Amino acid sequence: MIPYKHEPFTDFTNKENAAAIQAAIEKVNGELGKDYPLVIGGEKVTTEGKITSYNPANKEEVIGHVSKANQELAERAMQEALTAFDSWRHVDPAVRADVLFKAANIVRKRKHEFSAYLVKEAGKPWNEADADTAEAIDFMEYYARQMLELKPGKKVESRPGEYNRYDYIPLGVGIVISPWNFPFAIMAGTAVAAIVAGNTILLKPASTTPIVAAKFVEVMEEAGLPKGVLNFIPGPGAEVGDYLVDHPKTRFISFTGSRDVGLRINERASKLNDGQIWLKRVIAEMGGKDTIVVDESADLELAAQSIVKSSFGFSGQKCSACSRAVIVDSVYDTVLDRVVELTNELSVGNTEQNEHFMGPVIDAAAFKKITSYFDVAKEEGKIVAGGKADDSTGYFVEPTVVADVAPTARLMQEEIFGPIVAFTKAKDFKEAIDIANNTEYGLTGAVLTRDRSNQEYARQNFHVGNLYFNRGCTGAIVGYQPFGGFNMSGTDSKAGGPDYIQLHMQAKTTSETF
Numbered sequence: 001m002i003p004y005k006h007e008p009f010t011d012f013t014n015k016e017n018a019a020a021i022q023a024a025i026e027k028v029n030g031e032l033g034k035d036y037p038l039v040i041g042g043e044k045v046t047t048e049g050k051i052t053s054y055n056p057a058n059k060e061e062v063i064g065h066v067s068k069a070n071q072e073l074a075e076r077a078m079q080e081a082l083t084a085f086d087s088w089r090h091v092d093p094a095v096r097a098d099v100l101f102k103a104a105n106i107v108r109k110r111k112h113e114f115s116a117y118l119v120k121e122a123g124k125p126w127n128e129a130d131a132d133t134a135e136a137i138d139f140m141e142y143y144a145r146q147m148l149e150l151k152p153g154k155k156v157e158s159r160p161g162e163y164n165r166y167d168y169i170p171l172g173v174g175i176v177i178s179p180w181n182f183p184f185a186i187m188a189g190t191a192v193a194a195i196v197a198g199n200t201i202l203l204k205p206a207s208t209t210p211i212v213a214a215k216f217v218e219v220m221e222e223a224g225l226p227k228g229v230l231n232f233i234p235g236p237g238a239e240v241g242d243y244l245v246d247h248p249k250t251r252f253i254s255f256t257g258s259r260d261v262g263l264r265i266n267e268r269a270s271k272l273n274d275g276q277i278w279l280k281r282v283i284a285e286m287g288g289k290d291t292i293v294v295d296e297s298a299d300l301e302l303a304a305q306s307i308v309k310s311s312f313g314f315s316g317q318k319c320s321a322c323s324r325a326v327i328v329d330s331v332y333d334t335v336l337d338r339v340v341e342l343t344n345e346l347s348v349g350n351t352e353q354n355e356h357f358m359g360p361v362i363d364a365a366a367f368k369k370i371t372s373y374f375d376v377a378k379e380e381g382k383i384v385a386g387g388k389a390d391d392s393t394g395y396f397v398e399p400t401v402v403a404d405v406a407p408t409a410r411l412m413q414e415e416i417f418g419p420i421v422a423f424t425k426a427k428d429f430k431e432a433i434d435i436a437n438n439t440e441y442g443l444t445g446a447v448l449t450r451d452r453s454n455q456e457y458a459r460q461n462f463h464v465g466n467l468y469f470n471r472g473c474t475g476a477i478v479g480y481q482p483f484g485g486f487n488m489s490g491t492d493s494k495a496g497g498p499d500y501i502q503l504h505m506q507a508k509t510t511s512e513t514f
């Protein structure tokens with residue numbers, strides 16, 4: 001077994017690589033508008049009602065149509081998943097891991113094609129699409145190895161005349177509900193973790209990005225996953241989601257998305273329904289309101305670069321994105337001025353060619369929500385860069401910097417999920433950390449400092465699941481920086497970490513007396 005190493009990112013300044021992704025985008029352009037079925041018990045099911053996926057950079061362009069599940073089809077998928085569980089749970093974990101290794105290799109060979117779909121369907125710039133695809137490969141490679149490690153169980157002690165074992169067994173049927181912002185990595189990662197652990201699943205991707213999910217389902221079939229283990233049921237969250245969350249045979253729910261939907265799922269899952277004989281397990285990775293703190297000892301150029309990259313990468317549409325910069329008084333103006341300079345250099349546009357740092361935001365609803373914060377920004381601070389938007393062809397929002405915002409202002413508290421960063425001044429480092437902690441979230445954060453005592457103070461007191469020093473707060477790598485947050489950011493499941501697979505399993509003690 002080759003030791004796990006994360007999939008390298010593609011260097012698109014290399015002409016061959018640039019030509020390869022361009023060719024993949026051309027190929028995808030030739031496939032636009034196709035129909036994709038549901039997959040239930042291995043059977044391809046086409047429905048009359050469809051979810052249509054559009055290019056957010058070009059509102060008129062249809063990426064594809066996906067059949068739409070309703071409650072009846074969701075029930076059929078549940079029955080297929082229950083049947084498949086009876087056999088899949090007994091399949092040797094090494095064989096289950098092999099399916100993931102093979103799938104990772106299939107994706108690796110078609111890497112740019114997947115990234116091209118992410119460019120077209122989610123509006124990702126090339127580098128962000130490439131990172132999303134690389135992360136999907138990483139999840140498959142990493143969780144497969146994790147399962148092999150767990151296969152023999154964990155060591156427990158035995159007394160003379162006694163043989164004790166501690167083994168992990170799967171849970172049952174899981175509902176995997178994924179967001180649109182990492183339409184490949186998070187969707188595939190949450191699905192394969194559940195599957196390799198021996199569970200069967202119903203996968204409900206976000207309705208804005210179902211095509212890349214449909215492509216992934218094809219890969220899993222090609223990799224040899226038996227029928228009924230992965231059932232693909234895109235559909236409206238409220239209708240299909242609620243039905244399956246409430247279902248008495250649902251054993252666990254793996255959800256990644258917003259705070260409000262996560263809370264709804266958590267609440268509904270806690271209610272006992274007729275025929276239910278277990279407590280449902282909920283894995284919920286939710287929103288963020290992430291802060292970068294800069295003190296007076298920091299490399300201020302690095303600080304400015306880190307804030308810009310973390311705030312505006314993929315148009316700020318990451319749960320990890322920096323949306324608050326808390327800067328100590330003495331260097332506030334210097335950092336703010338440099339961030340404004342760097343922000344003014346960024347370009348926004350269609351990312352089909354590699355010309356723009358930022359593409360569109362995902363859809364009309366996101367555009368409306370994000371731009372509504374421009375008025376809030378004018379009330380609560382001063383817009384010093386950006387502040388304009390254009391939805392005539394696609395949903396383009398300028399990267400926006402808002403200065404002099406109070407720590408408790410809406411702009412500093414609410415998840416905007418777009419390219420807007422608010423700046424706040426702190427009188428000293430301790431106050432900066434207090435401000436960083438004053439939201440209900442606790443996902444990521446970064447501290448730029450050369451002062452070791454400040455760094456250690458932050459390590460102990462900055463309450464986030466992923467804390468970074470002297471870099472930005474986005475871009476966790478599977479197996480290197482396990483990812484998940486505290487408080488309203490979710491259950492801190494730490495995707496891509498050594499404890500993740502176990503969340504999809506239960507431990508069984510057996511004790512034999514001789």
Ligand SMILES: NC(=O)c1ccc[n+]([C@@H]2O[C@H](COP(=O)([O-])OP(=O)(O)OC[C@H]3O[C@@H](n4cnc5c(N)ncnc54)[C@H](O)[C@@H]3O)[C@@H](O)[C@H]2O)c1
Nearest residue numbers: 178179180205206237238241242257258261285286287319
């Ligand atoms: N913590 C993390 O790891 C992480 C990662 C990515 C995104 N996010 C968060 O996700 C959000 C953005 O994604 P989004 O807009 O897709 O989130 P969302 O909550 O609107 O949707 C997420 C998924 O839930 C489904 N859904 C909606 N209503 C449902 C219901 N009643 N029952 C079951 N499922 C339902 C949606 O269809 C979608 O598939 C942001 O808040 C972001 O911070 C968190």
Ligand SMILES: N[C@@H](CCC=O)C(=O)O
Nearest residue numbers: 318319320474475476483
């Ligand atoms: N894991 C990603 C964020 C996922 C949420 O959107 C990061 O670390 O930037």
